[in-house]
Amino acid sequence: MYSKDLLRSLYSGMVKIRRFEETIEKHFLAGEIPGFTHLYIGEEAVAVGVCHNLTPKDYIESTHRGHGHCIAKGAEIKPMMAEIFGRSTGVCRGKGGSMHIADFKVGMLGANGVVGGGYTLAVGAALAAKLRRTDQVAVVFFGDGASNRGTFHEAANMAAAWKLPALFVCENNEWASTTPYRTTTSVADIADRAAGYGMPGVKVDGNDVLAVYEAAGELVRRARKGEGPALLECKTYRVKGHFVGDPEKYRTREEVQKRFSESDPIKLFEERAVKEKWLGKAELDSVREGMAAEVVDALAFAKSSPYPDPQELFTDLYD
Ligand SMILES: Cc1ncc(C[n+]2csc(CCOP(=O)(O)OP(=O)(O)O)c2C)c(N)n1
Numbered sequence: 001m002y003s004k005d006l007l008r009s010l011y012s013g014m015v016k017i018r019r020f021e022e023t024i025e026k027h028f029l030a031g032e033i034p035g036f037t038h039l040y041i042g043e044e045a046v047a048v049g050v051c052h053n054l055t056p057k058d059y060i061e062s063t064h065r066g067h068g069h070c071i072a073k074g075a076e077i078k079p080m081m082a083e084i085f086g087r088s089t090g091v092c093r094g095k096g097g098s099m100h101i102a103d104f105k106v107g108m109l110g111a112n113g114v115v116g117g118g119y120t121l122a123v124g125a126a127l128a129a130k131l132r133r134t135d136q137v138a139v140v141f142f143g144d145g146a147s148n149r150g151t152f153h154e155a156a157n158m159a160a161a162w163k164l165p166a167l168f169v170c171e172n173n174e175w176a177s178t179t180p181y182r183t184t185t186s187v188a189d190i191a192d193r194a195a196g197y198g199m200p201g202v203k204v205d206g207n208d209v210l211a212v213y214e215a216a217g218e219l220v221r222r223a224r225k226g227e228g229p230a231l232l233e234c235k236t237y238r239v240k241g242h243f244v245g246d247p248e249k250y251r252t253r254e255e256v257q258k259r260f261s262e263s264d265p266i267k268l269f270e271e272r273a274v275k276e277k278w279l280g281k282a283e284l285d286s287v288r289e290g291m292a293a294e295v296v297d298a299l300a301f302a303k304s305s306p307y308p309d310p311q312e313l314f315t316d317l318y319d
Contacts, residue, residue: 002210006052007278010209012287013048014266017068019288019295020077024067024084024098027299028244034086037098040068042207042239045265046171047072049212050139050232053220059107059125059138061118064099065171066111069141074106081298087305093316094308116149118142119168123155126164126229137223139167145176147190153197156231160197163228167219168194170231171206173238178250191233199229206234207265237263 021039028037040047043065051060051072062069070080075091083090084098091103102110109125112118122140129136146152147170159166170190174181187193194201200222204215212234219230239260241248248256261267273279279287 014044045209081302119155126166144181159229194231206236
């Protein structure tokens, strides 16, 4: 039996990410956002399910598709939105943009434009936690494509050999840019790779927020107790293009629409919540309205903020 607070929080987390990203998509396409942006729409259950097992003191390492991870870890959306719009009130003063959001206050160590760049950083954070004898855990999110990078194997081996409190969370959304994962990956289930490092490998329906919450919960608890790292593979689907503006010549609209209608984690949760009488329709509506209002405020904050002063170009840089 789940508490109502938990169910509402899981739902509002997913809805907040969805509204945030729909807003980003609209304004990116209108030419108001600089750089590149990659959307997490359809994968919200992974970040939300995992991060509901973490405290602000725990660490996460994110990817180029990182807005959902930041929001799920508790980052405030006003400075996030401002960052994506390149404004001086942004969480990185407008200099990082969508792919470089970091918010140390909530243990969000950084998104990363380098595919597979997060593993070793997370393992470093896990090593620091172990040396300091805290009970912190470090989680690294990564894609199916990133699972084929050498850094995964190095980091997994070291984390396991030293029994570090790390959790490797693979978001298998079936695509790495234009490449379907089956054509580049030697195993059907990426979770199977954990055996090569002597750690547990668990696969879960990544569109079911409660399944993710429970599977991650068990692995986070064992890491906290000093029982070492684990690999969690969340099976999901990348609904949007690789980046906003991707012509997506490698798959059909029909395929995407069919998959999304079957796997939309928010829709699946709403159906179950009503069926099981966890939350009524009115409660779901009120969460959606609340989250939409928060995102409207964040957008207004971002758009009314100034761009960084050119004088600041060389501040916050290492010599
Ligand atoms: C080291 C490196 N190689 C290649 C790229 C170009 N690139 C950016 S995202 C991406 C695909 C990543 O796929 P996956 O890890 O499955 O994550 P997803 O985009 O599906 O979330 C590639 C190849 C990069 N940014 N960094």
